[in-house]
Amino acid sequence: MLIRTRKRHHIGEHQVTPESVYLARRHFMAGVAGLGMAAALPRSVWASSHYDDVEKGRQPDWLASRLDNTHWQAVTAGENDKLTPFNDASHYNNFFEFGTSKDDPYKHAGDMTTEPWTIEIDGEVARPGTLDVDQLLGEQQLEERIYRLRCVEAWSMVIPWLGVPLSEIIKRAEPTSDAKFVRFQTLVRPEEMPGQRSRFALIDWPYQEGLRMDEAMHPLTILSVGMYGRVLPNQNGAPVRLVVPWKYGFKSIKSIVRISLVKEQPPTAWPTINANEYGFYSNVNPDVDHPRWSQARERRLPNSLFSTNMIDTQMFNGYEDEVASLYKGMDLRTYF
Amino acid sequence: MRLWRCTVFVAALLPFLWWAWQVAAGQAGPEPGQYLLLNFGQCALILLLLTLSLTPLMKLTRWKGFALIRRQLGLWTFSYGVLHLTSYLLFILGLDFSALGADLQRRPYIIVGFAALVMLLALAVTSNRYSMKRLGKRWKFLHRLVYIALALVLLHFFWVVRADMGQWSAYALAGVVLMLLRIPVISRALGRIRPRHGRVASTHRSR
Ligand code: HEM
Numbered sequence: 440m441l442i443r444t445r446k447r448h449h450i451g452e453h454q455v456t457p458e459s460v461y462l463a464r465r466h467f468m469a470g471v472a473g474l475g476m477a478a479a480l481p482r483s484v485w486a487s488s489h490y491d492d493v494e495k496g497r498q499p500d501w502l503a504s505r506l507d508n509t510h511w512q513a514v515t516a517g518e519n520d521k522l523t524p525f526n527d528a529s530h531y532n533n534f535f536e537f538g539t540s541k542d543d544p545y546k547h548a549g550d551m552t553t554e555p556w557t558i559e560i561d562g563e564v565a566r567p568g569t570l571d572v573d574q575l576l577g578e579q580q581l582e583e584r585i586y587r588l589r590c591v592e593a594w595s596m597v598i599p600w601l602g603v604p605l606s607e608i609i610k611r612a613e614p615t616s617d618a619k620f621v622r623f624q625t626l627v628r629p630e631e632m633p634g635q636r637s638r639f640a641l642i643d644w645p646y647q648e649g650l651r652m653d654e655a656m657h658p659l660t661i662l663s664v665g666m667y668g669r670v671l672p673n674q675n676g677a678p679v680r681l682v683v684p685w686k687y688g689f690k691s692i693k694s695i696v697r698i699s700l701v702k703e704q705p706p707t708a709w710p711t712i713n714a715n716e717y718g719f720y721s722n723v724n725p726d727v728d729h730p731r732w733s734q735a736r737e738r739r740l741p742n743s744l745f746s747t748n749m750i751d752t753q754m755f756n757g758y759e760d761e762v763a764s765l766y767k768g769m770d771l772r773t774y775f
Numbered sequence: 776m777r778l779w780r781c782t783v784f785v786a787a788l789l790p791f792l793w794w795a796w797q798v799a800a801g802q803a804g805p806e807p808g809q810y811l812l813l814n815f816g817q818c819a820l821i822l823l824l825l826t827l828s829l830t831p832l833m834k835l836t837r838w839k840g841f842a843l844i845r846r847q848l849g850l851w852t853f854s855y856g857v858l859h860l861t862s863y864l865l866f867i868l869g870l871d872f873s874a875l876g877a878d879l880q881r882r883p884y885i886i887v888g889f890a891a892l893v894m895l896l897a898l899a900v901t902s903n904r905y906s907m908k909r910l911g912k913r914w915k916f917l918h919r920l921v922y923i924a925l926a927l928v929l930l931h932f933f934w935v936v937r938a939d940m941g942q943w944s945a946y947a948l949a950g951v952v953l954m955l956l957r958i959p960v961i962s963r964a965l966g967r968i969r970p971r972h973g974r975v976a977s978t979h980r981s982r
Contacts, residue, residue, distance in 0.1 A: 527805035535938040541804060594806060639941035712938075731882055731934070733874065738867075741805035744798065747869040 490668040493525040499554060499678070501573035502601075502670050505581045509601065513582035514659075516597050517757065519750075520587055523596035525667045527741050532674045533590070534693055535642055536625065536632040543634075544674035550631045551694070553678045562622070562699035565613035572664060572678050577611065579603040583668075584661055586684035588691075589723045589756045594738045600682050601665030606656040609700070614652075618700035621655040623648045623681055623692045641712050648692035649705040649719065650683065653765055659684055659758060662695075685755040685762045687721045718775040722766070723756035727775045776843060783844045787851040790818050791858070808866020815862055819855035820928055823895075824949050826852055827925065831956040834965045846902050849921075853899040856892050884934035891927035894920045925950055 534544035558575055561567040581601050589595045609621065625646040629635040635644050654660065663682045664671060671677040676693025683690050689709055699705075709717035716730055725735045734752055742748035755762050766774075794814050797803045803810040826848040833841040868874045878885045898918055900906070907914050929947050936943050955961060 523805070531805050539937065539939045539942070541806075541809075594809075596805075634939065637939050637941050639944055640939050641936075642938055731884060733877070738806065742808065744807055744811075744866060747808065747866060749869050 490525070493667045493669060495669050496672060498670055499572070501571075501576065502665060505576065506668070509581040509583060511583045512585065512599075514584040514586070516585045516587055520585070520597040522585070523598060523740060528596055528598055528666070529672045529675060531740065533592075533689070534634075534674055534676070535640070536634045536644075536646065536694075537674065538634050545672070547633055548673035548677075551626070551628070551673045551677070552631060553673060553694075556678050556696075558679060558695060559697045560608075560612050560699075561697070562701050563615045563618035564700050565615060567612065575608060575662070575679065576603060576664065579607050581664070582661070584659075584663075584682070584684075586659075586682060587756050588682075588684070588688055589737060589752065591687035591689055591717070591721070591729060591734075593729075593732055593734065593736070593752075594740050595750075595752075596740050598666055599668070600661060600663040601668070602661035602663035602682065604658055605660045605662050605681070606658065608662060608698075609655060612700070614700045617702050619652055620701050620704050621650050621652065622697075622699045622701050622705035623650075623695050624697040624699075625692055626694045626696045642708050643711065645696075646692060646708050647705065648681065648690055649707050650690075651704075651765075652700075654683070657762060657765065659761055685723055685758040687723060689717075690721050720766075720771075720774050722762075722771065722775075723752060724754060724771055724775065725752040726754075727772055776840065779840050780844060780847065783847060787822070787848070790814070791855075808862055812859060812862040812867060815855050815859035816932075819852055819859055820932065820946060822848055822852040822855055823921075823925055823928065824946065824953065827921065827950075827953045831953065831962070831965060834962065835968060849902055850899055853892075853895045856895050860888075860892060884931050887927050887934070888931040891924045891931060894924040894927070898924075922954065925954075 530545045531541045532544040533541070534548065537544040537547040555571065557569050557571055559567075559569045581603060583599055583601055585597065585599045587595055588598050605621075625644075626632075627635060627645045634640060650660070661682050663676070663680050664678060666672075666675060671680065673694075676691075676695075679695050680693040681691045681695065704719060707719060709721075710719055723734075728734050736749050737752045739748045739750050753759070794803070794811055798807045798811065826845060829841040829845045829848065833839070864870060864872075864875065868878075879889060898921060901910065901914065901917060910917060929943075929950055932943055932946065956965060
């Protein structure tokens, strides 16, 4: 795998660690160190001891059956990237289908029906189809990826996602040579989504996002179905969402119902509303400010009244080594 | 009337106490500074609209109580505006004043908010009887700045709206209605809607 492990496996080790977990983790580190050992720990050992305080939610079968064979901590974050508490990551969200305040999604997303759920895969593919989550994941092993999440609003979190590389899903659909971009769409269901009922909404539903083919196939790009060792809470984009860690958070579209491979760059939600403020690429870039605020720094949440917890924003959100080559020769001020 | 004024005082203080309590109790989410910033800003706007609705309300009801709390509400508006600015400086900029300088130069919504707050400051410091006397006619003229301040605040808010214009539209509509009520024809008509039996002389200064 392209993802380098450097000195990144420090996250989550800030507490006294039970011996079983300690041993298990050595096993895991051996795995990522490239010794070829599968780091598939029994969930009882790894996840439950690490996410003790996280309420489990209603666990669908497709997740329960995969947790024991999950590759825990397949990617970890930096030494200073302390995990954001689950409670914060699930109570402070932008999900405009459910309202504009940060607490609206958690208040209202409970109404969204996520079972049954299907994802349509269509467009420039040899094998289009409509899949439920179980079929979408297929044989692919679930991986835990601890990523920094940088919101365009200059705050950030660190979140342990559970998911699979998007590239695997796309490959299975057998894209044709005409497939140049991938377009994603969120559920439209005004009965369950108050933001979609508003007559003053600026977003032209469905919420739509897009990636260039090489971005979509990049190993860091995942489709996530869980976080903190459990299913995604609805407000975080259940049951399936995109996570692209080197781009601003809004690119990581939630509650996906359709993935289309297309020839042309698709129109996406935010640049459609305001092309001066948001671009198609929206790569995290401390040198290109949002017109209304600086992107040079970010508030790592949770913070407090006594400390803004301000840190410097890193180019490509710290994934520069992995992704910079995708944009070689492009002027990132023009293509922001 | 004293009781009325005290009630208004407490009512205007309550939001501040409530939000402070929410933060202290850890109920304000992972970014309490932003929480306070937005709530104080909205509260200032609501208070500004309430302040501007007092004169029309008095015309309509002929109840003098509305005139009695006008200065108070105006000062509360300014206070929440100051709390809003303070939240921004302390919790968002982290007292990095060079960043404020940069924001003021480059970000129109901050400039506009700043201008509005400066106007509210001018109104606050001249809201006493002494200034009224000294400024005479000019006082009335000066205090018309409140209309410009309202327009600027609405513009400030407009520029930070992201995904849904609903809330902003409601405030803007309220603002527009309050302005319309000040057009002389309409404002006179308002006074005639309820001709009271024992007529109360209206001695307030209209603004
Ligand atoms: C120096 C003066 C001011 C500064 C620096 C300032 C700054 C800000 C900032 C940073 C935001 C948040 C933008 C965002 O990220 O969404 C904001 C929003 C807002 N401000 Fe101000 N502001 C100022 C003056 C005022 C005044 C005087 C008022 C009202 C009387 C006001 C009312 C509001 C309102 C209503 C919002 C929107 C709140 C929301 O989205 O819920 N601001 N302001």
